[in-house]
Amino acid sequence: MTYENDAFCEVSGYNKEEIYGKPHNLVRQNDVPKLAFANLWVTIESGKSWMGPVENQSKDGRFYWVYAFVTKIKHELGPKQPTITHLCHFHI
Numbered sequence: 001m002t003y004e005n006d007a008f009c010e011v012s013g014y015n016k017e018e019i020y021g022k023p024h025n026l027v028r029q030n031d032v033p034k035l036a037f038a039n040l041w042v043t044i045e046s047g048k049s050w051m052g053p054v055e056n057q058s059k060d061g062r063f064y065w066v067y068a069f070v071t072k073i074k075h076e077l078g079p080k081q082p083t084i085t086h087l088c089h090f091h092i
Contacts (some may be wrong), residue, residue, distance in 0.1 A: 001021060001024055011058065012027050014059050018059075027057060027058070028054075029057040029063055034054055036090075040070060044071070050069075054066050054067075054068045
């Protein structure tokens, strides 16, 4: 994660320094099977954005639901095809 607003920090229980640079699965609820995210990744990899409910887990172990919007950010790297360099994930 490279940007976290105050609301995200408040609900997740992490401060910005603790979470910066960490993978987003840091807050993923561990009991959610990876298959549950299959549609998200198929959608993202096809070039579309994804929106849906996601259950996360705060630093102190509490569960919370968000309605997430996920889209990829691409950068041109020379003559190659655009490469995904970031995912933008909004909790709504």
